[in-house]
Amino acid sequence: MKVSEKQAETSCCTDTSCTSSKQPMTIQEKNIPCCETDNDSINNIGTEPKEQKPTEQSIETFTYMVQGMDCPSCAATIEKSLNTVKGIETVNINYSAGKMRVGVSNSSIADQIPMQVKKLGFETNIVETKKIGQVYRVDGMDCGACAVTIEKHLARNPAVQNVKVNFSTGKMQILHTAQDKEIIKEVERAGFHASLVSKERKIEEKNKNRITTATLSGLLLAIGFFGSLAGVSETLVTMLYAVTIILGGYKPARSAFYAVKSKSLDMNVLMVSAAIGAALIGEWFEGATVVWLFALGNALQNRSIERTRESIRSLINLAPSEALVKVGSQLISKPVEEVAIGDAIVVKPGEKIPLDGEIISGASSVNQAPITGESMPVDKEKDDPVYAGTINESGSLEVRVTKLVEDTTIAKIIHLVEEAQEQKAPTQDFVDRFARIYTPIVFVLALIIMVVPPLASFGTWEEWLYKGLTLLVVACPCALVISTPVAIVSAIGNAAKNGVLIKGGTFLEKAGAINAIAFDKTGTLTEGKPKVSEIVAVNGTETELISIARTIEEHSIHPIAKAIISYADEQQISVKTGESFKAIPGKGAQATINGVEYFAGNPKLYQEMGVSLSSVTDRIQTLQNEGHTLIVIGTCSEIIGVIGVADTIRSITVTAIQKLKSVGMEEMVMLTGDNNGTAKKIAAQTGVDRYFAELMPEDKVKAVKKLQQEGRKVAMVGDGINDAPALATADLGIAMGGAGTDTAMETADIVLMADNLEKLPHTINLSRKALTIIKQNVWFSLLTKVVALLLIFPGLLTLWMAVLADTGAALLVILNSMRLLRQK
Numbered sequence: 001m002k003v004s005e006k007q008a009e010t011s012c013c014t015d016t017s018c019t020s021s022k023q024p025m026t027i028q029e030k031n032i033p034c035c036e037t038d039n040d041s042i043n044n045i046g047t048e049p050k051e052q053k054p055t056e057q058s059i060e061t062f063t064y065m066v067q068g069m070d071c072p073s074c075a076a077t078i079e080k081s082l083n084t085v086k087g088i089e090t091v092n093i094n095y096s097a098g099k100m101r102v103g104v105s106n107s108s109i110a111d112q113i114p115m116q117v118k119k120l121g122f123e124t125n126i127v128e129t130k131k132i133g134q135v136y137r138v139d140g141m142d143c144g145a146c147a148v149t150i151e152k153h154l155a156r157n158p159a160v161q162n163v164k165v166n167f168s169t170g171k172m173q174i175l176h177t178a179q180d181k182e183i184i185k186e187v188e189r190a191g192f193h194a195s196l197v198s199k200e201r202k203i204e205e206k207n208k209n210r211i212t213t214a215t216l217s218g219l220l221l222a223i224g225f226f227g228s229l230a231g232v233s234e235t236l237v238t239m240l241y242a243v244t245i246i247l248g249g250y251k252p253a254r255s256a257f258y259a260v261k262s263k264s265l266d267m268n269v270l271m272v273s274a275a276i277g278a279a280l281i282g283e284w285f286e287g288a289t290v291v292w293l294f295a296l297g298n299a300l301q302n303r304s305i306e307r308t309r310e311s312i313r314s315l316i317n318l319a320p321s322e323a324l325v326k327v328g329s330q331l332i333s334k335p336v337e338e339v340a341i342g343d344a345i346v347v348k349p350g351e352k353i354p355l356d357g358e359i360i361s362g363a364s365s366v367n368q369a370p371i372t373g374e375s376m377p378v379d380k381e382k383d384d385p386v387y388a389g390t391i392n393e394s395g396s397l398e399v400r401v402t403k404l405v406e407d408t409t410i411a412k413i414i415h416l417v418e419e420a421q422e423q424k425a426p427t428q429d430f431v432d433r434f435a436r437i438y439t440p441i442v443f444v445l446a447l448i449i450m451v452v453p454p455l456a457s458f459g460t461w462e463e464w465l466y467k468g469l470t471l472l473v474v475a476c477p478c479a480l481v482i483s484t485p486v487a488i489v490s491a492i493g494n495a496a497k498n499g500v501l502i503k504g505g506t507f508l509e510k511a512g513a514i515n516a517i518a519f520d521k522t523g524t525l526t527e528g529k530p531k532v533s534e535i536v537a538v539n540g541t542e543t544e545l546i547s548i549a550r551t552i553e554e555h556s557i558h559p560i561a562k563a564i565i566s567y568a569d570e571q572q573i574s575v576k577t578g579e580s581f582k583a584i585p586g587k588g589a590q591a592t593i594n595g596v597e598y599f600a601g602n603p604k605l606y607q608e609m610g611v612s613l614s615s616v617t618d619r620i621q622t623l624q625n626e627g628h629t630l631i632v633i634g635t636c637s638e639i640i641g642v643i644g645v646a647d648t649i650r651s652i653t654v655t656a657i658q659k660l661k662s663v664g665m666e667e668m669v670m671l672t673g674d675n676n677g678t679a680k681k682i683a684a685q686t687g688v689d690r691y692f693a694e695l696m697p698e699d700k701v702k703a704v705k706k707l708q709q710e711g712r713k714v715a716m717v718g719d720g721i722n723d724a725p726a727l728a729t730a731d732l733g734i735a736m737g738g739a740g741t742d743t744a745m746e747t748a749d750i751v752l753m754a755d756n757l758e759k760l761p762h763t764i765n766l767s768r769k770a771l772t773i774i775k776q777n778v779w780f781s782l783l784t785k786v787v788a789l790l791l792i793f794p795g796l797l798t799l800w801m802a803v804l805a806d807t808g809a810a811l812l813v814i815l816n817s818m819r820l821l822r823q824k
Contacts, residue, residue, distance in 0.1 A: 062110055064100045064124040066093070066117065081120055085112060100124070136172045136183070138165060140192040140251075145267055145435075145481065149259040153190045154183070167485060191255025191268065214296040217248035221292050225285065241284035248288075248295040249275055265439055267476040271803070277469040278799055281462050289800035290473070297807025318370050318389035319410050323354035326398065336405045347386075347397045355388050356408045357399035364395035371409055372754035373499020413753070416503065417496045425505025427774055428484035435477040442475035466799070467792055473802035474788045479809035483777030486813065490820035491770040500763050501751040509774075510732045511750060511767035516712035517665060517760075518704055520723050521672035521679070524736060524757070525686050526647040530559050532567035534628055534644030536619050543573055545641040549633050551576040552591045552600040556583065560629060563645050588631070598640075600633050609636060616642050627678025649685055652756045657687045659761035663768070669707065671700045671726070700726040717760070734760070766823050773820060777813045784809045 066078070075093040082091045082102060090103035102113055114124045141147055147165035150172065154163045159178035166172070172194065176183060180196060187194035224240035249272060256268040271294050278287030325334050326344040336354050339345065344360060347353050353366070365377035368390045377393055380386060386399055388408040405411065450468030454461045488505040495502045502508050522528050537545045550568040553561035554575055568575070578591040587608075588601020599605060603620060606613055613620065613632070616639060623630055628644035657668060670691040672679050679693035692703045704726050707714045716723065716730035719737060727733030727748055735748030737755035752759055788805050791797035797805075 060105075060110075061090075061101055061103045062113065062126060064102070064113070064117075064126050066100050067123040067125075078117055078120055078122060082113065082116060085109065085116060088113075134174055134176070134180070134183075134196065136174065136187070136194045136196055138170055138172050138187060138192050138194050141165075141167050141170065145259075145265075145478075146192065146255070149255065149268075150187060150190050150192060152263065153258045153261070154186055157186060167482075189254070190258040191251055213248060213251075214292065214299050217244045217288075217292045217295060220244040220247065221288050224288065228285075238284050241288040242279070244288040245275055245279065245284075245291045248291040252291075252294060252298075265443060267478050267806075270439075270443070270472045270476045274469045274472045274799060274803075277465060277472075281465050283466065283799070286799040290803045293800060293803040293807055297803075297811060300811050318352070319405075319408065320352050320354045324348075339401055339405070341401055341404060343401045345399050345401060347392045347399060349392060349394055349396060351392055353386050353388055353390050353392060353397075353399065355399075355401045355405060356403040357386055357401045359384050359386060360398045360400050362395050362397040364397055365393045367391040367393055368754075369499070370497075371413070371499060373497075373759045374754045374756075409753075413496060413501060416501055417492060425484060425488055425509050425774075427509065427778070428488070428505060431480055431484055431778065435481050438477055438480075439475055442471060446471040446475060463795075467795070470792050470797055470799050470802045471789075473799065473806060474785060474792065474797075476806050477781075477785075478806060479784065479813045480778065480781035482810060483781050483813050483817075484774050487770055487774045487777060487817040487820060490817050491766055491823075494821055494823055495763060495766060498759055498762060499753040500759050501753065502763070502767075503749055503751075507732060507749040508767050508770055510713075511715070511764060512769075512771035514713050514715045514732055514764065514767075515665065516667040516669065516707055517660065517715045517717060518669045518671055518700075518707060518726070518730065519688065520700070520716075520718040520726070521670050521674065521682060522647060523719050524717055525653050525670060525682065525688075526649050528647060530563045530629065530645045531648045532563055532643060533646040533648065534623055534642075536616060536642040536644075538615055538639050538641045540640060542641075543571075545633055545643070546571065546573045547576055548593060548598055548640065549600050549631065549643055551578040551593055552581070552589050552598055552633075554578070555581045555591075556589055560631060560645050561589075564631070564643060596635060598633065598635055600631050602630065603632055606632055606634060606639070611637065611639065613639060615639060625675075625677040626681050627674055649682065650756055652758045653686050656757035656760055660764065661687075663761055663765045665764065667707075667712065669703070671695055671703050697723075697725060701729045704729045717757070734763075762824075766820065769823055770820055773816055777816060780816075781809055781813060 066075075078100065079091045079093050082088055087104055087106045087109040088102060089105050090101075092101045093099070100117075104110060104113075114126075117124050138150065141150075147167040150165045151163050154160050154174065157176075157178070159182070160174060160176045162175040164173045172187075174183060184194045220240050221244045224237045224244065227240065228234070228237045252268040253272050256272040259265070259269050271290065275287045275290045278284070278290060319336070321336060322333050323336050323339050323345045324331050324347070325339060326346055331346055339355060345354065345357065349364070359380055359382050361382060363379070363381040366380045366386060367377045368374050368387065370389045370391070371387045380397070385402075386392075386397070387410065388405075389410040403409075446468045449471060450465050453459055453464045458464075484505070488508055491508055492502050492505075502511070519525050535542050535545065546564070546568050549564050550573065553564050576593050578593045580592040580597075581589070582591070583589050584599075584601060584605065587605040588599060590597060590599045590601075592598070599609075603613055611634060616632075620630060620632075620642060623642070623644045626646075628646045631643045631645065633640045633643065660668060667690065668688045670679065670683055670686070670688045672682070672691065672693055673695050674682075674693060676693045679691045683691040692699070695703060700723065704714055704716055708731070713732075714730045715732040715734055716726045717734045717736065718724075718727055719735065727735065732750065733748040734750045734752065736752045736757070750763060752763070784805055788797055788802060792802075
């Protein structure tokens with residue numbers, strides 16, 4: 001329901017009952033006063049800000065904490081007021097969090113924001129300033145040198161404040177004040193293709209064009225070659241070779257021009273120099289072959305690299321673009337961007353869930369493999385969480401949306417993975433530094449070889465020019481430069497599709513070097529939820545004992561009470577008729593059943609009542625030593641029995657630990673705050689090699705340090721919250737349950753999205769495989785260069801062989817890295 005302009009501009013209503021009694025929810029009618037909302041309050045005011053202007057300028061965002069908002073109408077008032085200020089492009093207010101994010105096209109008006117808000121009666125404190133540049137997808141980059149060329153070229157443009165190009169992800173983030181088409185044109189001038197991420201074009205079409213160009217130039221080359229053998233006019237053959245060079249070399253020549261202009265020495269410069277040099281000394285066939293092989297190699301490299309990038313882009317398509325929203329008694333299909341928090345959506349059997357939410361009604365099995373990598377569907381019922389991109393396999397579900405499309409778990413996964421791919425691994429940093437030194441040195445060496453020997457009368461100019469040109473081609477470090485990033489992108493993409501987030505190449509390399517893993521016990525090796533583990537009936541049957549215990553605990557919310565009730569349900573043991581239920585703080589509970597007072601409590605309760613425990617003393621001592629929590633059931637005069645409750649081992653834990661041992665993990669250690677008896681029992685059941693018991697949180701840090709002092713490379717596995725100090729201390733922090741908690745995603749180096757260890761062996765194995773492949777790539781690239789250099793001086797290496805060695809090596813490196821995509 002909308003209100004008048006006057007209502008919207010006034011301060012919040014005076015009905016204090018609307019301040020805290022409602023649950024968070026987002027609405028689209030931003031001007032609803034809080035007294036007129038339904039029982040669900042508003043979480044995000046401004047989730048649908050004013051219609052975006054097609055601004056060509058970059059946006060700078062300022063985040064504020066806002067004090068004094070009593071209800072959602074206050075947020076609506078602030079938003080409406082700020083939207084009238086010229087230069088403010090977006091306003092997004094989260095009423096529940098008390099945060100406001102304002103996007104401005106001119107940072108000079110930022111000073112007006114606090115004053116404008118203060119006029120309305122609210123106080124603001126700035127907490128974050130962030131410049132948001134536009135993101136473009138760049139196609140045609142063959143290696144990291146191309147990214148450097150684009151950066152240097154665009155940096156010369158006065159309208160560009162900042163630019164960062166990432167070869168691994170094929171994306172460019174740029175802060176500029178020019179029009180989008182100008183930026184795209186500048187990138188095209190440098191020899192590449194750019195498009196806004198929101199307006200991506202089909203890569204397949206571009207690669208087809210490249211392959212068509214390579215094919216056509218190859219055809220002309222073949223005609224010229226066979227024509228020369230058939231005695232066709234030398235002039236005609238030379239013209240065919242020249243057309244081959246022009247056709248296949250246009251794109252590299254254009255890129256080379258802008259690389260030189262930007263003072264960058266990339267492979268395009270080297271290849272074009274070689275082709276032109278070959279033509280100048282009359283080696284037209286060699287020059288044409290160089291260009292054709294280079295064009296063909298680039299086309300194949302691009303196609304292969306795009307396949308590695310698609311491993312992440314495919315995640316974007318996991319969640320459907322529309323949702324079936326329940327409005328009254330009707331179901332309306334809406335784009336997911338228009339669905340607000342609190343809306344009810346319906347998901348039919350076999351459909352993908354479009355947004356994160358909680359089930360309102362219905363029950364089903366949900367395949368969560370796209371998010372968590374879990375091999376089996378998970379049963380879901382009322383109040384259970386569900387995630388965008390997962391598949392509803394059986395029953396129809398009605399779901400209350402809890403996150404906007406940009407905040408869903410899958411959206412965060414994509415964001416984190418793309419960030420991870422942009423992080424350079426130590427090996428990649430070393431290779432990049434090596435390439436920056438290697439290329440200029442070999443380039444200068446090639447010039448020396450072209451000039452010095454003929455000047456000293458050691459052979460002809462043509463002979464040494466040819467060798468120098470061949471050395472120029474060998475100077476291109478393409479295979480070496482892409483040896484690491486392509487492998488890392490492939491491995492991170494594989495992990496993401498299997499429910500594991502690796503936050504960068506550094507952590508991928510660390511995971512491959514780990515030889516010891518420390519596990520937190522509770523919630524990691526075990527369920528973290530107490531379950532009935534032992535039943536000792538003294539007087540009467542076990543069924544009678546559980547029935548009485550259930551009756552007493554029926555009105556309790558204690559975790560142990562829930563464990564007993566859950567066990568009774570599983571065994572289909574009914575509750576008795578009880579009355580006078582009463583909790584005994586710190587000791588247990590009591591109830592009257594058939595006129596008799598029964599108690600459920602710890603042994604201390606019965607000792608205080610003077611009831612003898614002699615009949616179960618030995619059994620109590622044994623169970624306590626094994627780590628069970630005991631509930632004694634009885635009356636004022638006798639003991640009926642004892643129920644032992646314990647944290648149970650996860651079903652997947654033993655299998656995961658066995659697999660970790662099979663992939664060569666040297667030592668696995670359990671860290672727990674439990675007593676030594678409990679720790680020993682759990683260690684034996686799970687198969688860990690060693691345990692540290694009776695630890696306080698700070699002691700876990702000491703335990704990790706002790707393992708490191710013993711010469712171990714240690715990974716710590718925990719829940720990402722309580723184990724934060726130990727996770728930070730370890731060489732590698734691994735958090736579990738990322739799909740259920742944002743904290744786990746933020747704190748650890750690697751996140752297992754499922755709440756179990758199922759994918760940990762795959763992660764370690766994948767990381768080790770990635771390290772092996774990176775080493776293979778680096779050594780293969782270096783050896784190829786060494787062999788090529790050795791063959792130049794005896795005259796055994798021709799120009800076309802040098803190009804074939806370079807582009808072929810690069811292609812083999814890419815294909816070798818792509819094996820990581822298929823790692824099971």
